[in-house]
Amino acid sequence: MRKDSERLAQLRRQLILGSTGEHAYDEITRLLATSLEVPITLINFMDEDHDWFKSAVGLSPRASPTDTSFCEAFFHTPDEIIVAHDTTLDARFKQHPFVIGAPFVRFYAAARITSAGHTLGTLCAYDMKPRQISVEQINTLRTLATAVMELLRKRTASGTVSHQLR
Secondary structure, eight states, rough: OOOOOOHHHHHHHHOOBOOOHHHHHHHHHHHHHHHTSSSEEEEEEEOOOOOEEEESSOOOSSSEEEEGOSSSGGGGGOOOOEESSSSGGGGTTTOOHHHHTTOOOOEEEEEEEEETTTTEEEEEEEESOOOOOOHHHHHHHHHHHHHHHHHHHHHHHHTOOOOOOO
């Protein structure tokens, strides 16, 4: 599913991969980090080879390879939200390299980002300790993911695109 040509074409139509930082996306990741009280939040977009981070709190790389992608799970479920309260107990993640090794991720929550019915990426949160989150926090995650999708829609509709990284 990650390499689906229609999905990848839709992702590329967004002109988001490799774009520079944008305040609105950064505000969303900061708000999610505060709302869920987690050290790491990301808005990422998944191309065929890696997860590319449009915005990140608590993490400095701009991308990660597919073999370290937690968000790959969205290609194997119809769920719009995934919450793993303890990744060591969740069959989807317990053998993940970042669960069994550094940084020892213990909590993961994410919402799917879509366009035209295709999964383009996620808004996600991580912690190094297991945790529970409330229904209200899950609703915040869902609402913020919807805001990301609206930003994408406006971005492509207006033709306003930040400079691409070279």
